[in-house]
Amino acid sequence: MWEPATGQSRPIRERMEFNETTRAAIYCRISDDRNDDELGVKRQEFNCRRLAADHGLVNIEVYVDNDISASRFTNKARPAFERLVAAIDTGQVDVVLVSEPPRLYRRPKELERFIDVCSESRDVPTLTVERDRMDLSSPHGRAMARMSATMAALESDQKSARIRRKHEELAREGVWMSGPRCYGYEAVFALNGNGKREISEVRVVATEADVIREAVTRLMAGDLINAIVSDFNRRGIPAAKGGIWRPVSLRQIVCAARNAGLREHTPGKRGSRFPSRENITEGSWEPIISHAQWTAMQVLFSDPARRSTRPGAWLLTAGIGVCGLCGHHLRRGTRAGKPLLVCHKYGSIGGCGKIAVTMSHVDGYVSGVVVSALLRAEVGGPDVTVPDESVILSLKSARQRLEQAQEDCYVLGVLPRDRFLAEIKPKIEAQILDLRARLDAPEAHLTALDGLPSTRPALESWWAAQSLERRKAVIRSLVVRVEIHKPTTPRGSNQFDPNRVRIVWRRPAHSAPVVRQ
Ligand SMILES: [Zn+2]
Known part of the structure; x- marks a missing residue:
């Protein structure tokens, strides 16, 4: 590695004599356990131990984070990394060993944190197998490390963008989504020409489709989701993931676009419950419910007041x-x-x-x-007293219908303005007035x-x-x-x-x- 002529950075061996009392920390991290199993970590640890032996280090502690990606999109904690930083911070580590710098950080932000803790008053050097050492104690060494972090961040961003584009492409083509099995459907796999497992057919699971249809029909008739859930549980109908039905799981299932044969995809967001129209494509599989029924579920559940995460949902x-x-x-x-x-x-x-x-x-x-x-x-x-819930629900859905019609008319232009003003608006407004009057009446309240x-x-x-x-x-x-x-x-x-x-x-x-x- 190139050394600056200013002499600000001297070789580590000069500055620090390693011996059997030097406390060394090996840090290993693997981002995707599916591909490398534990082997990746074992290989990193093996290489680091060899490096430690080269430097005469015997007092070693190993820190391992497995299956944790350092990508910008994961917020998973790295418990071993946190322990390592704490150990350095409290002066329990004299030297850090990693197989290559990106194991330690992939975002520049994380590197800065590591630099801060390693260079603060005590100068803890980091040795890497790849190019012997990362000198965070000199301005030049820090600049090199920062550059490599910037390049790693760029690579990770590009990879995410590639994956996102691929998903968008699949969505536009209406291809069945990969991932865990979806209630109501069953994917049949076969080997393709390259010997890779691929979905060859998507079948409707008849018993589950009946459950979805019943839930949707009853919800549209004004049944409460809690009542349907209790009924399903009483009848012993197994829930999607086994066990008993819960309102949240049933709601997720009835709201899924796939039931209507639609492929939904919202860029940058996972599992958006209410995808906008441009993020919906016609899928290549058999629908269980009609588009109109799915739209009704959207209307019923899209009211922000119904969301379980709203303030007061506890x-x-x-x-x-x-x-x-x-x-x-x-x-x-x-x-x-x-x-x-x-x-x-x-x-x-x-x-x-x-x-x-x-x-x-x-x-x-x-x-x-x-x-x-x-x-x-x-x-x-x-x-x-509590107001009768069915009245509240009808009121919410009427308000929702009014908003929807307004959007159809003024934003999307699919509803003629005179028809909206003369017919639809007065009709829904009359319904709203009527429902509000019913809410105010004492008989709509239960104790x-x-x-x-x-x-x-x-x-x-x-x-x-x-x-x-x-x-x-x-x-x-x-x-x-x-x-x-x-x-x-x-x-x-x-x-x-x-x-x-x-x-x-x-x-x-x-x-x-x-x-x-
Ligand atoms: Zn207090």
Whole structure:
């Protein structure tokens, strides 16, 4: 390797004598386990150990990240890399060995982090099998490393672009999508001329197609997805991936464009639920439902208010969750894509900022406690009413139809303007008015605690089948607030600690029973 004449960088051996006490770290990473198995890592480790022997290094620790890509598109953590960085940072490593630089980083951002930690006051050199060493302690060495990182990033970007183009091409041709088996269909494989396994035919699985058709027909008739799910489970119909049906999985299946013989592809996005029209092509397989039925599913489920990730799609976000330290209402936040309940400290009415808890943990725990409390008939409270869900759904779908017609008329131009204004708009608006009047009428409201089953299995399945609104209303009927306190388990433990949760009931225990036993 070329050395600058300024003398800023001297050979590593001069600056640092390696001996048997030198603490060496070997880092190995393999990006795609499917092709290389563990062999890639074994080969890297073998080469690094030989390099270590050449330098007289015997005190070695090995860090391995397997099946983790360093591409810009993966956000997977690299646990071993993180441990290595922490070890360097705390002065536990004297020299790092890798088989080639891209094992350590592929994005310039990651290299900068590595440079920072290696050059900060203690100068930890990195040796590579490929070209002996990467000198991050000199400006020149850092520039070389940065250049190689830039080239690696370019290569990775080009590769992603190539893959994306290939997928777009396949989508435009209406070719069946590769990947895991899709409910309702079965791909038949055969070997092609080059001896490669290829899809030769896509068949409809009759029993599954019947399930899809039934769900779609019932949804279009106004049945709630939860009711259909309970019914399927009661009838023992196996779910797509075995086990029981859940609203989310059924919704994904009925919304899939493939059921209508359509191939969907949204560039840059995976699994978009509502692809725009230009990202849909006619597929080469037999449809299970009609285009119109699929469109109806889109309309039914495309309302943002129905999305399970919307704020408030969790039981405790409606002002019931409270910080146990400062009493501030907990808000929705996220960590690593997981919804959290957090005490926000920002803003004029902010809280202490010291409480955060995984939303699903608390929701699950509170649900369980509420169901048990109902069974023990220990709690009760003023009934909170919930509006009739079918009316809400009809209202949502009417609003959706109006928007759709507006788009057809003004954006896409497929609907004549006079027809929209004179016929369609007044008709849908009249429906909306009528539905709103029905929502305001008291008979459209049910009391949250009406008609609860009285045995545990019945109550549990009833609970699971209820809409979020109904479950929230039950909780609001019974619970004043749910306080979240500091965990009592050691920091970093992934276990949910139920002692963090204190439920304040509306009525003291042992008062008028709600559920008659
Ligand atoms: Zn707080």
